[in-house]
Amino acid sequence: HARDPQNGKPTADPSVFMQFLPRIKQATDAVVNITTGGSMLMTVDQRLEGPSKAAPEMCSLNMGSMNFALFPLLGKYKTWKHEWEPQMLAATEDAIFRNTFKDIARILEVMGQGHGTRFEHECYDVGHLYNLAHFVDRGVLKPPYFVQMIFGILGGIGADMRNLMFMKETADKLFGKDYRWSVLAAGRNQMPFAAQAVMMGGNVRVGLEDSLFIGRGKLAVSNAEQVAKIRRIIEELGFEIATPDEARRMLGLKGADRVAF
Numbered sequence: 001h002a003r004d005p006q007n008g009k010p011t012a013d014p015s016v017f018m019q020f021l022p023r024i025k026q027a028t029d030a031v032v033n034i035t036t037g038g039s040m041l042m043t044v045d046q047r048l049e050g051p052s053k054a055a056p057e058m059c060s061l062n063m064g065s066m067n068f069a070l071f072p073l074l075g076k077y078k079t080w081k082h083e084w085e086p087q088m089l090a091a092t093e094d095a096i097f098r099n100t101f102k103d104i105a106r107i108l109e110v111m112g113q114g115h116g117t118r119f120e121h122e123c124y125d126v127g128h129l130y131n132l133a134h135f136v137d138r139g140v141l142k143p144p145y146f147v148q149m150i151f152g153i154l155g156g157i158g159a160d161m162r163n164l165m166f167m168k169e170t171a172d173k174l175f176g177k178d179y180r181w182s183v184l185a186a187g188r189n190q191m192p193f194a195a196q197a198v199m200m201g202g203n204v205r206v207g208l209e210d211s212l213f214i215g216r217g218k219l220a221v222s223n224a225e226q227v228a229k230i231r232r233i234i235e236e237l238g239f240e241i242a243t244p245d246e247a248r249r250m251l252g253l254k255g256a257d258r259v260a261f
Helices: 014-027 044-054 071-075 084-094 101-115 126-137 161-175 187-199 223-236 244-251
Strands: 058-062 118-123 145-151 179-185 213-215
Touching: 014 044, 044 101, 058 101, 071 084, 101 118, 101 126, 118 126, 126 145, 126 161, 145 161, 145 187, 161 179, 161 187, 179 187, 187 213, 187 223, 213 223
Parallel strands: 058 118, 118 145, 145 179
Antiparallel strands: none
């Protein structure tokens, strides 16, 4: 995601993306994944401005329209750094995060066919898995499909381990051996769900977008702190961390030499 450097507000301005994407590429060989979700207050065309300019190896793709409710957070905080923050949270009580079949098809065309970008298919509920299967059946996607199962957002499937099992069983039924999968859970469920996903043979996503905390009541100081923690958990469970090049092969990515930043 990109933020306005003046006030931290989400932005799709390609010039803002280009302020940090080349720096990330110069500093690391990690796969850079850019959002096409942006903000629910942006149009699809706005959401595509940054990714279409950067032509990344991977970008996110929300697999269905939904209530994406963040307004309950208003009751947890009394002070705000910027005026837009409580306003954006309040707006989610009466807004739909639009991702129609036509919207999804457009993103697949612009980013997939146009730039060779592959997708992190964000599935916030079991119906989103069936939406993905619809596009697979249409022949517009090639395996391996990378499915990000998301739990704990109000408006999506709840953070219950039985729901994780159900999502995994449904994905197995729909995609067989043609997919890779990962799990993220919002807030305090982040690390427990990530650990469970590892034990089930999946991959993980952590970061401040999904949780601001590193432990009970303790704010994380950075994304890196969360990454280091889940790495320790993964290795203690007896698993190995994929290198960037291994991840590229696992996901069928085009390579860092074919991006536009």
